[in-house]
Amino acid sequence: MALCGDDHQKLIMRINRIEGQIRGLKKMVEQDQDCMDVLKQVAAVKGAVRSLGMVILEDHIKGCVSTAIETHDHEDDLIGQVLDIFNKFSS
Numbered sequence: 001m002a003l004c005g006d007d008h009q010k011l012i013m014r015i016n017r018i019e020g021q022i023r024g025l026k027k028m029v030e031q032d033q034d035c036m037d038v039l040k041q042v043a044a045v046k047g048a049v050r051s052l053g054m055v056i057l058e059d060h061i062k063g064c065v066s067t068a069i070e071t072h073d074h075e076d077d078l079i080g081q082v083l084d085i086f087n088k089f090s091s
Contacts, residue, residue: 003056004063014052021045053089057082 003011025041065082068075
């Protein structure tokens with residue numbers, strides 16, 4: 001199944017920002033930066049990845065899951081998958 005939603009460029013832009021954050025984090029470690037500064041960057045990266053996941057999850061619910069419910073096409077399977085991934089994001 002392909003990505004739901006039409007704005008893949010927006011997702012690519014988010015991923016590019018995350019890559020930049022990761023490169024910055026690596027540089028901080030290479031330069032032996034302060035632990036607290038590195039941890040703050042780790043938290044920022046975690047938040048950015050979580051936000052990206054939530055955007056993709058929202059598109060999936062609005063697109064694929066909604067269509068499956070309307071057409072009664074494996075809607076129980078998709079709802080179960082969404083609940084499973086939502087639980088992974090919640091922990």
